[in-house]
Amino acid sequence: MSHPGTVFCMVTTTLTSTYDFAEHNQPDCVVMAASFADCAEFELLDTLFRILGIGCVLMADDPGMVLSSLSSKAREHVIFVTDQHDSRALLDAVRAASQRKSDTSNPPSRAESKTQFDPQKVVLIGASTGGIDALLKTTQSFGTTCPPTLIVQHTGGSFAASLIRLLDGATQAKVEQAQDGMPLKPGHIYLPPGDMAHLCLHKGAAPRMSLQAGPPVSGHRPSVDALFTSAVPIAKNIVAALLTGMGRDGARGMTALREAGATTIGQDQATSVVYGMPRIAKELGGVEQELPLPKIGPALLSACAARLRA
Incomplete structure (x- = not known):
């Protein structure tokens, strides 16, 4: 059982392992090197984070170089830390990111369509x-x-x-x-x-x-x-x-x-x-x-x- 203020850390080394861990364990926050955001797979990872309410902190020397590769929703979701040696800035970013709420903008429609579809289509x-x-x-x-x-x-x-x-x-x-x-x-x-x-x-x-x-x-x-x-x-x-x-x-x-x-x-x-x-x-x-x-x-x-x- 966890206690208030307790922090559990898990280190992953690839986007695939990060996705699998996040999907099954739903951590409060994930801290990543900003270089991962240049990968096409990051879009899927960030979408999962937003749906589950998982915060994301990207450590980048120049956030401007990273922003151009992110979707508008990802830009609103991630938090950047520019000084990787500033532990206070990193802690503040993790705290802020951990307060992210799940993205419920895409709920499945529960009303079954009464439309009859052409079976050939x-x-x-x-x-x-x-x-x-x-x-x-x-x-x-x-x-x-x-x-x-x-x-x-x-x-x-x-x-x-x-x-x-x-x-x-x-x-x-x-x-x-x-x-x-x-x-x-x-x-x-x-x-x-x-x-x-x-x-x-x-x-x-x-x-x-x-x-x-x-x-x-x-x-x-x-x-x-x-x-x-x-x-x-x-x-x-x-x-x-x-x-x-x-x-x-x-x-x-x-x-x-x-x-x-x-x-x-x-x-x-x-x-x-x-x-x-x-x-x-x-x-x-x-x-x-x-x-x-x-x-x-x-x-x-x-x-x-x-x-x-x-």
């Missing part, structure tokens, strides 16, 4: 920088009868399982790891198991997932372009969204999907952390409709609604 979503929060917001309205949904988010392979657990706790849909040859089921959201293969759709009597080995596509593995392009043969049954992200992955594939008859949605500039991927898709003509983040989830579900005959 499949939702595809691609995201990168800023995508963790965007995916939490987009999928929170997905329920136990939502269309089968495949997601590619640029995250380090060792964090794939962590991202799946995080999303699974934010939606009533079942979020799980994709497996090669797995059939698509309503009420399920699938993500690739790591960064060793591309998540794709395999056309057949009934579409199935496939995990295809190969080099990076558009600079990434798994690649949004690989997923989107694989779905072109069944484009008329596809509803695709391209969310915030740096670079151009997904832009070419979304354009091909739209040209083949898919419904395509791009996140707008105002709500994107980085207006890169959706911007290029728009410039290429791949975005049928551009929407702010809060409207994308409902729009995806609406586009999949069954058209009932009179």
